[in-house]
Amino acid sequence: MSIKNTPILFFLILNLLLGISPLVLAKDSIDFSLHSPPTGAEIYQSKCAFCHNGTVKESPRFEALQLLSSDAIKVALTSGVMKAQGTTLSEEEKNAVANFISKIGTKDSKALAGLCDDAKAFSNAKPIISNWGMGLSNQRFIPENLAKINAKNIQNLKLKWAFAFPEATRARTQPTVVGNTLFTASQHGVIYAIDTKTGCIRWTFKADSEVRSAISIGTDKNGNANRIYFGDFNAYIYAIDLQTHNLIWKKRIDNHPAATITGSLVEYQNRLYIPVSSTEVVSAYSQKYECCTFRGSVVALDAATGNEIWKTYTISEEPKPSGTTTAGKQIFAPSGAPVWSSPTIDTKRGCLYIGTGENYTRPSTATSDAIIAMSLATGKIQWVQQTLGQDSWNGACTTPDGANCPPNHGPDFDFGAPPILVSRKDKPDMILAGQKSGMVYAMNPDKNGAIVWQARVGRGGIMGGIHWGMASDEQTLFVPINDRDAWPEDKDKPAFSGLHAIDIESGKFNWSKIQENTCGDVTWSCGPGLSAAITLCNNIVWGASLDGVIHAFSTKQGQILWEYDTKQDFQGVNGIKANGGTIDSAGAIVVGNQVFINSGYAKFGEKAGNVLLCFELK
Ligand code: HEC
Numbered sequence: 001m002s003i004k005n006t007p008i009l010f011f012l013i014l015n016l017l018l019g020i021s022p023l024v025l026a027k028d029s030i031d032f033s034l035h036s037p038p039t040g041a042e043i044y045q046s047k048c049a050f051c052h053n054g055t056v057k058e059s060p061r062f063e064a065l066q067l068l069s070s071d072a073i074k075v076a077l078t079s080g081v082m083k084a085q086g087t088t089l090s091e092e093e094k095n096a097v098a099n100f101i102s103k104i105g106t107k108d109s110k111a112l113a114g115l116c117d118d119a120k121a122f123s124n125a126k127p128i129i130s131n132w133g134m135g136l137s138n139q140r141f142i143p144e145n146l147a148k149i150n151a152k153n154i155q156n157l158k159l160k161w162a163f164a165f166p167e168a169t170r171a172r173t174q175p176t177v178v179g180n181t182l183f184t185a186s187q188h189g190v191i192y193a194i195d196t197k198t199g200c201i202r203w204t205f206k207a208d209s210e211v212r213s214a215i216s217i218g219t220d221k222n223g224n225a226n227r228i229y230f231g232d233f234n235a236y237i238y239a240i241d242l243q244t245h246n247l248i249w250k251k252r253i254d255n256h257p258a259a260t261i262t263g264s265l266v267e268y269q270n271r272l273y274i275p276v277s278s279t280e281v282v283s284a285y286s287q288k289y290e291c292c293t294f295r296g297s298v299v300a301l302d303a304a305t306g307n308e309i310w311k312t313y314t315i316s317e318e319p320k321p322s323g324t325t326t327a328g329k330q331i332f333a334p335s336g337a338p339v340w341s342s343p344t345i346d347t348k349r350g351c352l353y354i355g356t357g358e359n360y361t362r363p364s365t366a367t368s369d370a371i372i373a374m375s376l377a378t379g380k381i382q383w384v385q386q387t388l389g390q391d392s393w394n395g396a397c398t399t400p401d402g403a404n405c406p407p408n409h410g411p412d413f414d415f416g417a418p419p420i421l422v423s424r425k426d427k428p429d430m431i432l433a434g435q436k437s438g439m440v441y442a443m444n445p446d447k448n449g450a451i452v453w454q455a456r457v458g459r460g461g462i463m464g465g466i467h468w469g470m471a472s473d474e475q476t477l478f479v480p481i482n483d484r485d486a487w488p489e490d491k492d493k494p495a496f497s498g499l500h501a502i503d504i505e506s507g508k509f510n511w512s513k514i515q516e517n518t519c520g521d522v523t524w525s526c527g528p529g530l531s532a533a534i535t536l537c538n539n540i541v542w543g544a545s546l547d548g549v550i551h552a553f554s555t556k557q558g559q560i561l562w563e564y565d566t567k568q569d570f571q572g573v574n575g576i577k578a579n580g581g582t583i584d585s586a587g588a589i590v591v592g593n594q595v596f597i598n599s600g601y602a603k604f605g606e607k608a609g610n611v612l613l614c615f616e617l618k
Pocket of ligand 1: 044048049050051052058059065072073076077080081082085086097169187210279282285286603
């Protein structure tokens with residue numbers, strides 16, 4: 001041990017005496033420079049285990065990382081979710097740690113089996129499901145003329161095919177559909193155009209990094225699909241021609257190194273409206289990181305050229321130095337208020353609505369955890385309805401020694417589910433917004449978002465309450481609740497994980513269907529909660545729980561009409577083994593006599609999986 005490391009040794013011993021794991025403290029402090037090159041195992045123990053052994057809730061567990069190829073791990077450390085952690089490693093160290101972690105070695109993740117014999121796709125077809133929200137108002141409602149599955153025939157719904165995302169540990173791109181072609185994407189940034197009948201691959205396109213959001217379908221002046229648009233992990237937006245499958249343009253829409261696209265962009269009248277989020281909450285885990293300088297925004301691009309028309313930040317001021325952390329690092333504020341859900345387009349009022357997340361640092365702003373209306377034409381903010389102030393939080397708040405955690409940090413109660421706009425016959429329009437706090441708010445779009453009613457549906461928590469998406473027709477709002485990991489002040493309150501139906505006019509509950517915990521004794525983070533977005537079609541609500549089970553609920557009283565446990569192995573039609581796991585983020589889509597849904601989500605200690613499932617009426 002060199003003199004240089006003596007204070008660290010002292011620190012480690014002191015903390016061992018205090019009962020704190022040395023791994024917790026070692027994260028930024030080991031210096032290998034005076035020794036022979038560290039082995040992959042040593043690098044993992046000193047620089048990775050701290051988070052990946054389960055201490056940091058957001059991170060996938062070691063067992064999930066083992067399912068990735070060493071190439072995929074290197075990509076994560078170089079340009080993916082771990083690029084900040086990767087900056088402290090040399091090429092050799094990246095190789096060593098990647099080879100140590102991966103159970104499957106350096107397989108070529110580009111190898112492509114399962115191509116269709118006939119690569120011809122649709123021509124002159126109108127999109128059936130063209131975006132995340134299943135329409136501009138984010139209702140996640142599929143009209144009966146598009147789908148045949150109902151309460152009478154649902155018992156005949158059987159697994160038709162499974163598609164395996166190669167070497168993936170999660171499947172989070174919600175599919176969209178044109179004619180008989182389905183569009184989805186993988187953790188490794190491959191966009192797939194898949195035949196809905198057989199699951200064979202018509203064509204692929206390789207983006208530079210992971211694609212998490214739904215692939216939005218663009219249309220020509222006759223309403224026929226002509227392009228796809230999507231954003232990647234590093235905040236690049238792509239436009240691809242559907243005839244040639246070639247890139248038309250590509251553009252990075254935010255200069256912040258941690259900027260990312262999580263929410264799906266929306267195309268409307270030759271413009272793209274793009275929600276901009278960041279992974280700076282993860283950067284903030286490091287005590288050395290000067291937190292935080294990202295501000296959420298919405299960007300409008302010309303769909304034809306990719307040129308920017310406007311960009312509106314959720315926080316108007318630029319972050320400025322604002323004190324120092326206990327680790328002596330500069331704090332910047334205001335920051336945060338990311339937008340990680342799909343914007344809602346109000347064609348009548350010429351505006352869009354977005355939900356924002358928490359501030360990353362203090363002082364906080366009046367625009368975090370809020371619904372914000374912006375003009376479609378100019379991006380000007382028309383009104384802000386904040387439902388929780390002072391909510392400053394970042395990843396450091398989940399660690400015992402998180403120097404970057406703001407004092408008296410907030411509960412991280414984002415609006416992650418997009419606001420829903422409902423237009424009703426003879427009744428005023430309403431915006432319905434569900435928050436991670438477990439609260440639902442009905443807002444009046446004609447009165448600057450004034451709250452018409454509010455209802456506590458769940459106890460709330462960091463993964464919801466209401467996490468990824470509710471669904472609604474004109475009468476009823478369906479609310480999925482995932483009451484896990486409560487904010488400490490709420491942990492003794494009852495949990496309401498399950499599905500709830502609320503009358504839109506009165507805000508009163510029609511019924512609640514609480515889900516039982518059937519997880520048993522598992523090592524991963526299981527639960528009965530509905531965190532993934534739900535979908536409404538033909539009086540059926542399609543939901544899926546963290547335990548990997550798909551549920552078809554009747555809209556009458558929430559009775560279960562059909563269920564399927566995806567926690568199993570599948571033979572992928574593309575010749576690769578697939579397995580199901582936790583279902584989170586993206587929800588089901590229903591088209592004709594088929595249902596499509598992803599399974600697998602290795603985040604928050606949940607169960608990894610890599611499968612897109614297709615069920616079909618027999
Ligand atoms: C400060 C906490 C922290 C440290 C330290 C850390 N990770 Fe991570 N890691 C995370 C989190 C959080 C995620 C999930 C991020 C997300 O999906 O947004 C993650 C995700 C990953 C993934 C998944 C990438 C993917 O595309 O799915 C890999 C691989 C990974 N980490 C490897 C490493 C390695 C190797 C190290 C050590 C050199 C390391 N991590 C250090 C927190 C950490």
